[in-house]
Amino acid sequence: MIFLLFGILCGFVSICLALEQTFTDLPCSVEVLPTFSLSLDRNQIDFGLVEPGAAKTLPEAGHFNELRCRSNYGRTWHLKAEMLFGPKLAGGDFSLPLSAFKLKVVSAQALSEPKAKFQFAPLDKKSQVIYISQSEENIGKEVVLRFQYQFEPPVDAPAGTYTGQILFTLTDTP
Amino acid sequence: MHKIVFTIVILFLSVSSAGASFGISTDNRSVDFGQMKLEEEKELRYLGDYHSEITCTSSNQRTWYLKVNLLMALTSGANTITPDNFKWQLVWNDGRGTLANPYRFKEFSFNPGLTYISGPGDSQGNAIHLRFKYYLKIPEAQAYGIYITVVRFTLTEIL
Numbered sequence: 001m002i003f004l005l006f007g008i009l010c011g012f013v014s015i016c017l018a019l020e021q022t023f024t025d026l027p028c029s030v031e032v033l034p035t036f037s038l039s040l041d042r043n044q045i046d047f048g049l050v051e052p053g054a055a056k057t058l059p060e061a062g063h064f065n066e067l068r069c070r071s072n073y074g075r076t077w078h079l080k081a082e083m084l085f086g087p088k089l090a091g092g093d094f095s096l097p098l099s100a101f102k103l104k105v106v107s108a109q110a111l112s113e114p115k116a117k118f119q120f121a122p123l124d125k126k127s128q129v130i131y132i133s134q135s136e137e138n139i140g141k142e143v144v145l146r147f148q149y150q151f152e153p154p155v156d157a158p159a160g161t162y163t164g165q166i167l168f169t170l171t172d173t174p
Numbered sequence: 175m176h177k178i179v180f181t182i183v184i185l186f187l188s189v190s191s192a193g194a195s196f197g198i199s200t201d202n203r204s205v206d207f208g209q210m211k212l213e214e215e216k217e218l219r220y221l222g223d224y225h226s227e228i229t230c231t232s233s234n235q236r237t238w239y240l241k242v243n244l245l246m247a248l249t250s251g252a253n254t255i256t257p258d259n260f261k262w263q264l265v266w267n268d269g270r271g272t273l274a275n276p277y278r279f280k281e282f283s284f285n286p287g288l289t290y291i292s293g294p295g296d297s298q299g300n301a302i303h304l305r306f307k308y309y310l311k312i313p314e315a316q317a318y319g320i321y322i323t324v325v326r327f328t329l330t331e332i333l
Contacts, residue, residue, distance in 0.1 A: 019331035020196045020234065026226060026325045030207035030248060030255075030310060034318035072212060074253070074317040136315040139253070140212045 035140060036071045038079075038170040045149055053155035063106050063146035069170050071133070072140035078171050079114075079145075082127035086164025087151070096157055098122045101164060102150045105130075109144040111137055120150050127169060195233045195299055198240075198329040200226060205325055207310050215311045224265050224305035230329050232292070233299035240304060241286035241328045250319035257282045261309040262325075264289050269302035279309050286328050 042065040050056045058064045071077045081103070087096040102120035114131040115121070130145070137143055153162070203226055207216055218225045232238050242262055247254040261279035271293035280287065289304070296302050 019236070020232075021328065021330040021332060022196065022198055023326050023328040024198045024200050024228070025245075026200055026203075026205050026327070027322065028205035028207075028244075028248070028325050029320060029322045030312075031209045031320045032250070032255075032312055032316050032318050033209050033211050035212055070212070072316060072318045139315045139317040140313075141315040 032072070034072060036073060036077075036170065037069070038168060039068045040168065041066045047149075047151045050151055050153055052153050052157045055150055055152035057148060057150045059148065062148075064149055065147055067145045067147065067168060069131070069133075069143045069145075070140060071138065071170070073172070074139055075172055076138055077133045078129050078174055079131040079143075080127040080169045080171060081123055081130050082167050082169075083123040083125055084165040084167050087153075087162040088164060089158060090161040090163055092160075094158060096153055096162060098124065100151060100153055100157075102152075103166075104148045104150070105145050106148050107146045109142070111135060111141075111143075114145055120148075123166060127167070129174070130168075195231050196238075196329070197231050198327060199229045200327065205308055207308075210310070210312045212312055212316060213314050215309070218308040218310070224307050226306045226308075228304045228306065228327050230292075230296075230302045230304065231299065232297045232329070232331075234331065235297045236331050238292045238297060238329060238331050239288055239333055240290040241330060242282070242289050242306075243286040243326050243328070244282045244284055245324040245326055246284070248321035248323045250317070250321040253317045253319060253321070255310075255313065255316060255321055257284070259311045259313060262289070263307050263309070265305050265307055267302065267304040269296045269304070270294055271296050271302075282325070286326070286330075288333075 045058060047056050047058060069079055083098055087101050099122045102122050103116060104120045105114045105117040108114050111134050131143060203220060205218060207218055210216055230240055244257055247257055248260060258281050260282045262282060263279045264273055267290060269292060272291045274288040274290060
C-alpha cells in the first residue's frame with residue numbers, strides 16, 4: 001500500500017514538474033507573377049557604305065546588340081528569328097539574296113547551345129529556331145544572346161540603299 | 175501514516191491545478207507578401223516596423239523559449255521556394271530576456287529556431303509581447319503561381 005501511494009505521489013510530482021510546450025500557426029503566402037519577355041538593346045543596324053563583293057561585319061570585335069529572353073511559365077520556350085523582308089533596294093522591288101545578310105551569336109548566357117553560335121548564318125523568310133530553353137530557363141532564368149551581323153552584297157548588286165527587317169519571336173510553340 | 179500520504183497527494187493535486195498559465199497567441203495577421211516579381215525582395219512590416227505580434231504567457235516560474243519554424247517550404251503545386259530566401263527578425267519585445275538573433279534577419283528552417291529566451295520576471299503570469307517582421311526574396315528562377323506555407327511559433331520550456 002505504501003509503495004502504491006509512493007508511486008502515485010511520484011506521478012503527481014512529475015506532472016507538477018513536466019516541462020510545457022504549446023504553439024500557434026500563421027498562414028503565409030506570396031504570388032509570384034508570370035513573366036514572358038523578350039528585349040533587344042539596339043534595334044537599328046546600319047552598315048553604312050559597303051563595297052559590292054566585300055563583307056562588312058558589325059562590329060569587327062565584340063557584339064552589336066544583346067537579346068534577353070525570360071519566362072517562368074514552367075514550359076519549354078523557343079526563340080525564333082526570321083527575315084520579314086529584304087535586303088531590298090529602296091524605291092524598287094529588287095531584293096538581294098537572303099545570303100547577303102547573316103547573323104552570328106558571339107556569346108551567350110544560356111544552358112544550351114544556340115544556333116549560329118560562332119559562325120555566320122543567313123536568316124530565312126520562315127521563322128527558324130535559334131534557341132530552345134531548358135530546365136531553370138523554363139522557370140525564369142534569363143537567357144542572353146549577343147549578336148554580330150554581316151552584310152555582303154554580291155559584286156553585281158545595284159547601287160543604292162538596302163533595307164530589311166528581322167523579327168525575333170519568343171514562343172511556347174516549337 | 176495513510177492520512178499523511180493522502181494529505182500530501184491532495185497537496186500536490188492542488189499545486190498542479192493552482193491556476194497555472196502557459197500560452198501563446200498571435201494577432202492572427204497572415205504573413206501575406208502579395209504579388210512579387212522574379213528577383214524582387216520585400217520586407218513585410220504591416221504596422222510600421224513589424225508585422226506580427228506574438229504574446230507569450232507563463233506563470234511556471236521557469237525559463238521559456240520562443241522558437242519559430244516553417245512547416246514546409248513555400249509551395250505551389252510541385253514548385254517550392256527554398257527556405258533560405260525567407261527570413262524573420264524579432265524587432266521588439268517588452269520582456270527582460272535575451273534575443274537569440276539580435277536585430278538581424280535569420281533564415282527560416284524546418285527545425286524550430288530559437289528567437290527569444292525569457293528573462294527574470296517573464297514567467298510570473300504577465301504577458302510578454304514580441305514583434306516580428308519578415309523578408310522574402312523571389313529567386314531568379316521561380317515558376318509563377320501562388321505559394322503557401324505555415325509559420326509556426328512554439329512556446330516551450332525545452333531548449
